[in-house]
Amino acid sequence: MDQKTILVAFGGASPEHEVSVITSHQAIAALQESNYSITPLYLTKNGRWLTGETLLDLKNFEDLKKLEDSCTPCTFGQNEFGQPVLLEQKTGFFSKPKTTPIFAVIDGFHGSKGENGAFQGACEMFNIPCTGSGVMGSAIGMDKVMAKTICRANEIPVAESVDFFEPDWVDHQSTLITKIESLEYPVIVKPVHLGSSIGVEVVMNQESLIRAVEAAFKYDDHLLVETVITPLMEINCSVLGSSRAQRTSVCERPIGKEELLSFQDKYLNDAEAKGMASADREIPAKIPDELTKAIQETSVKVFKLLSCSGLARLDFLVNEETHQFYFNEINTIPGSFSFYLWKESGISFTDLLLELIDIAVEDQNQKARRIQSYDTNLLSQKAVKGIKGLKSKK
Incomplete structure (x- = not known):
């Protein structure tokens, strides 16, 4: 066979x-x-x-x-x-x-x-x-502003922010700077449609803000500037499933040389091609059980809200002192498929991929069971004559 x-x-x-x-x-x-x-x-x-x-x-x-x-x-x-x-x-x-x-x-x-x-x-x-999310879930997950707008509307906390497109910055730079500075420095500049910390920079004053915005526009025409959570602790959690059922991994705490995890921290800490698996991290994260549970429950809620499927990793910003947490972003195709999180949950990388394939096939089967066409006489001779009649009136 x-x-x-x-x-x-x-x-x-x-x-x-x-x-x-x-x-x-x-x-x-x-x-x-x-x-x-x-x-x-x-x-x-x-x-x-x-x-x-x-x-x-x-x-x-x-x-x-x-x-x-x-x-x-x-x-x-x-x-x-x-x-x-x-x-x-x-x-x-x-x-x-x-x-x-x-x-x-x-x-x-x-x-x-x-x-x-x-x-x-x-x-x-x-x-x-x-494998992974479909068209809508993928598109929303890739757009940090849209994902956070949906979360905010559903009472999931997100950091205060200002977003703008490149023409807005060109035409209304001083107005936007005033809005951004109302958040108070430090703030963090992010391209809306990129991951892996590319184009991301924490800025402390107006001069560095302008420089960071101009640099980030080299990657994306839509930027997001957010207030910095401090003292910051990043906590990530992965969700596996579909609209039918979901489960969560253990939580992780990525550890970088700075509070903000950089591209260097994520991918270049190991000479071998290990991707996100080479990053320094604490698994499971040494945080209170109630915080772990709250982040896992919120991860599932966001996964469902954004119409995701397959596997995703959700990243949260946590105030290390108060444990107040904020949804940061969802990665619908996380680096290394976050297999290191599921390994801690007792699932091998191979089994994780096989399950992702099974979910993708079942998602497609679910779509195929729906009615794919609607019988109609719209292209009957009478309808075609009507269309010809419209053309003759031009």
């Missing part, structure tokens, strides 16, 4: 491109002993879709030009039976394109079009089960 094929999709046009490559290769390694056949789907930094055996070796990514030249362009398609397939470009004039039926996709993108719902939409168009 042929093995079912799982695509592991990663890369993409994102500042987090390299982080995505590491996360996805961790997943590929964890699935080597599974009953699935693994096929890589790599999106280059300029948006090309590629596949090929050379993508399975992380060392080959040291020379991207050479790697890309060794790969085969591909896209989604359907075979004669209506099954979704990975369609590889023809290699010869008389050759037929190779087609590989797709059982499911493991989405390993971080940031931009792979995590914001765009890639998830492509999978939905071809009826391909895709």
Whole structure:
């Protein structure tokens, strides 16, 4: 019996491109002993879709030009039976394109079009089960302002903030600075649609604020400036499930050289390609049981509110003295799939990925059970004549 094929999709046009490559290769390694056949789907930094055996070796990514030249362009398609397939470009004039039926996709993108719902939409168009949240949950989760607006409306505490687009900053800089300074320094500047602490900076005065805003606009046209919680303790919790059922991991406390965890702290503390697994952290977090329970319950509430599915990591800002906590952000595709949190809960990385695949398949089956079309005579001869009549009146 042929093995079912799982695509592991990663890369993409994102500042987090390299982080995505590491996360996805961790997943590929964890699935080597599974009953699935693994096929890589790599999106280059300029948006090309590629596949090929050379993508399975992380060392080959040291020379991207050479790697890309060794790969085969591909896209989604359907075979004669209506099954979704990975369609590889023809290699010869008389050759037929190779087609590989797709059982499911493991989405390993971080940031931009792979995590914001765009890639998830492509999978939905071809009826391909895709791990993680769907179009809406992914889009909301990627937008810090929208996610916090929904949380605030549902009485989930978030830090006070000001957000603005680049044209607003150009036209009304002094007004925005006044609004920001009403929060009182220090404040933290963040791109709205990025993760991994890229473009994030704590500022102490107006001069550093202007510099940080100009730097962050290099990554995103929408920025968020928030009051800094101090003394700060970051606490994260992962949620696994769907709209049908959810469960939480243990909580973790990331530990960096500064209060704010940087890209360096998250990904560059270890010479090996361990991604988020290399970051320093305290697991389980040494916090009171009642605080752990409150954060876990809030994590599930946010997961459901934002229409998430699969696996997500939710990050909270906690006042270390009062234990008042604030929702910071949700990562619908967390670095290393947060397997280190679930390992502490007794679930191996391989089993975690297999469960994510099962959830994705069941989510797709649930959609397929719904009515997909509505019988109507709208294109009957009478209706078509009516449309022609409208054209003649122009």
